[in-house]
Amino acid sequence: MSPVLPKKSMTEEDIKLQYITPAVTSKWSRGKITMETQITDGKINLRGNMVFREKPKRADYLLYLSANNPIAVIEAKDNNHTVSHGLQQAMEYARMLDLPFAFSSNGDGFAEHDFLTGTEREFGLDEFPTEAELTARFKQESVLSPEQEAAIDQPYYTSQNTYPPRYYQRIAINRTVDAIAQGQQRLLLVMATGTGKTYTAFQIVYRLLKSGMKRKVLYLADRNILVDQSIQQDFAPLEKVTHKINVAKDDPSTITSHQVYFSLYQQLVGDDDQEHFSELFSPDFFDLIIVDECHRGSAKEESRWRRILEYFSNATQIGMTATPKETKYISNLSYFGDPVYTYSLKEGIDDGFLAPFKVINIMTDIGDGWRPRKGQRDIYGNEIPDRIYTNSDYDYTIIIEDRIQQVAAEITSYLKSTDRMSKTIVFCANEDSAERMRVALVNLNSDMVKKNPDYVVRITGSDTYGKSKLKYFISTSSEGPVIATTSELLSTGADCKMVKLIALDKMIGSMTEFKQIIGRGTRLREKEGKTHFAVMDFRNVTRLFADPDWDGPLEIDPNFGTEKPHKPSRPEDGKPPVVDPPVSGPTPIVDRNGCKVTIVHKTVSIYDANGKLLRQESIVDYTKENVRGEYASLDNFIRQWSAQDKKTAIRDLLRERGIDLEAMKAEQNMADVDDFDFICHVAFDKKPLTRRERANNVKKRDFLSKYSGAAREVLEALLDKYMNTGIYEIEKTEVLKLDPFMKMGKPAKIASYFGGKEGYLKAVKELEDEIYAS
Structure with missing residues (x-):
């Protein structure tokens, strides 16, 4: 047919x-x-x-x-x-x-x-x-070789609890397995934070084990949490054949019975510089080694990573990183070779697998410079060295107490205007400043700390208590800690799925560290309400988005390894100063009497996935620009507002421009202000009235006296409804199906008090005109 x-x-x-x-x-x-x-x-x-x-x-x-x-x-x-x-x-x-x-x-x-x-x-x-x-x-x-053809036919691991690989993970797995089938011994995979490197590694290991190409696998990381996360989550299907190496307890005669081994490199080469790996395993024991986050030192000639890799040099070795490192001093590219596959942060955001972000830049009045008065002393009574101090100094060479307080206040204000339970990481200059920030945030959020003493916790390398709370901080179900102050610990590795705010209060000179820090927020959790995140920058370190290296090409440095690192005696732009210990006394601390700090400027910047600035705006300025662009003048706006049969049309028009009036009002503690007043206030600098004030003005002008009996009762109820919920509710005829109107009769009955539906709508329009009468 x-x-x-x-x-x-x-x-x-x-x-x-x-x-x-x-x-x-x-x-x-x-x-x-x-x-x-x-x-x-x-x-x-x-x-x-x-x-x-x-x-x-x-x-x-x-x-x-x-x-x-x-x-x-x-x-x-x-x-x-x-x-x-x-x-x-x-x-x-x-x-x-x-x-x-x-x-x-x-x-x-x-x-x-x-x-x-x-x-x-x-x-x-x-x-x-x-x-x-x-x-x-x-x-x-x-x-294709026979080995490659066999590798093609070897399936992934699948189960009801395991999602199939995304397209880029499939490519990474296939290219890696294919390269190994061809005999390649050193491989590098570059995948942005949050794109599933460990899951990809698991699927590679699974296919290589099942195909018989590999028999013994070593998975190396440099943090316990990375090892434990991998064993408990992505590698869980292989739990019967996995083993976490414990140098103190493992018996060399029985340790060889497993297939997949996990270890910290610090375990295999102890602090005593003893090579424990050679006590437990022969050089040819492993035929596959995976180095997680290999950018953190695996390529330094003197590093413990390199000694392990060279001992097991006959094994196929895969380096996995989010940030390939290539400098005169460090190169994982030179060791592992060019990446077999790269999936960048840009691609992850463009594809919708990673969360986009906005940057809130906050400037204090001392950011560009503060100089002590002649002879000014710190809280210890010591004279403060006379020079100009800048963002590169605060918390490094001098501590300004009120600056810490203002940073904590801005973070708190943001959380109060959005969501007090948003997981937040505050990156501080060092462990000491992380503790000062913790105290400031505790006192500014005492209502939340009263409910949960772990609402704010310092999580740093030397803080045993804080480190014990890390697993709760990164959990998607745990309610605390909510705010973590840190210096280095959370910049890499930890899988912080629900982080919605990253506050930068440290100087960052390394693009690798910057990418890692931004990567803490890029995981998406839409079902739990995380679609994007914010970066709050107090030191102008987000200028690194403008650096060509933000998502730039990988290049081998021909001078790699030819020079020794040199530490500058003066701070470089954007890097913390290298400071000699003070000759006498502690780091100067200046209290609020010695230096009062104020916030002088805030901007909100939206970047594309390349790190290119799309726009820089205050949301208020953005709203003002859009409202004035649409309505030109206050008189014109008032005329159009009054002429609209449904005021929702204006709200919806602004929403199309990305302006959520309710969210803006909440941010500025003006939830009880009418949208009309809020728009006039933001765009035309008019003093706003609350809905209650407008409703009372209607009553004072005795507008309702022209109605009597049931009709007046209906309009009084509508005015109360406006006062409590706003103009949009009383525009809807469905409001008559709600209390207290239901007690007055069905909608048709209520309309009859005004001579029918047209009469009722006319009365509502007159009430609206009266509400907005100047």
Whole structure:
């Protein structure tokens, strides 16, 4: 039976159903075809103070060699387009998904782009290559070894509790397994924080063990929490064959019975510089070593990492990092080689797998410089050395108590205006300043600390109590701690899924450290309410977004290893000063009497995934600009507000511009102010009235006296409703179905008090006009 519609009248879905799908399924088994396959989650955008997702990218058809190896993508178009019209889009998806073939079709035939040969062709609808033909072309043109072919057929680990790899994880796994099958011994995987490096490592290990390519695996990290997280979470399916190395307890004669070993490198090379790894294992014991977060020193010639890796030099070694390091002194690129795959922070945010962020820059009046008065003394009675102190000095060479108080007050104010339970990390100059910040935040949040003494906790390397709370801080279900003050400990590794605010109150000169710190907030948890995060910067360190290295290319430094590190005697721009211990007395501390600090300027900046500044704005200024752009003058705004039958139209217009009036009012403690007054206040500098004040003015002007009996009772109830909930509620006729109106009768009965529905609506409009009468 021929289709009921002419081909040119068919939608894209009709073309797929009637022509493309039959052509493909006649040559391929249905089990190796997926349709409308979602590739990305859709980028999350921040506009004003609103958040929305773009549409995810979807492939019309994906064809598979095996469960973990898609081989081709097909993009469909309706018949009003040419056969090859969708080919460039198909090619974009193929490049993204690491596929060798891209096809497009409009229902008349197919166009093909072959990435292996660089050629294109068109052919008829009934000439689509069979599964066997396309597979044979792929294997012939790729020149696959038997080991590579075996690796392709080895499936991922799957279960009800394990999600299938995302497209970039699949590519990372496949490329790594393929490279190992080809005999490559040193590999580097670069994946942004929050994109699932450990899960990717687990799938690589699983496939290599199951295929028999590897038998004994060592997973190295430098923090206990990283090891424990890996064992308990991503590597849980292998729990029967895993072992966490304990040098003090392990018996060399029995330790060899496991398959996957986890260890801290500090365990294998002790503080006594003893090489415990050689006491437990022979040099050829491991055939695969994975180095987690390898940027933290694995490539330093003198490091403990390197000694372990060189001892087990016959093993295949995979370095995993979010931030590849390449300087004159450190290079994991020189050791591991160029990355087999890179998935950047930019790509993660663009794809909607990572959370976008806004930056709130806060300037104090002493940020650019404070100089003590002649002969001024600190709280110890010592004279303060006379020079100009800046952000590079505070908490490093001098402690300004009121500055710490103002930073803590800004953090507290932000949390009060958004969510007091937002997980927050405050990065401080050192452990001492982290403790001072903890005390300041405790006192400013005493109401929350009263309910939970661990609301604010210092989590630093030497703080045993704080470190014991780390697992609760990173938990998605635990209510405390909510605020963690730290200096270094939380900058890397810890999986802080729910962090919504990162406060920067330390100088950061290293791009690696900066990326790691920003990475603490990039994990998405939409079901728990986290769609983005904020960075609050008190030292102007977010200027590093403008650095070309923010998401720049990887380059091998030809001078690597030829020079010794040199410590500057004076602070470099953006780096904490290298300070000799004071000759006498402690670091100067200046109290509020000696230096009072005020916040002088705040801006909100939105960056794209490249770190490029999209805009810098105060939300208030942004609102003012948009309202004035729409209404030009106060008189014009008032005229348009009054003329609107439904005031919601103006609220909705502002929402389209990314302005959420309710959220803004809450931030400025003006929730009881009418939207009309709030707009006039923000955009035209008018003193706002509360809804209660406007309602009382209506009563004073005796507007209601023109009505009597039940009609007056209804209008009085509407005025009370306005006072409590705002103008939008009384505009809705549905309000008559709520208390106290239900007691007055059904909506039709209430309307009859005004001579019918038109009379009721006229009375409500008059009431609105009276509410907004000047």
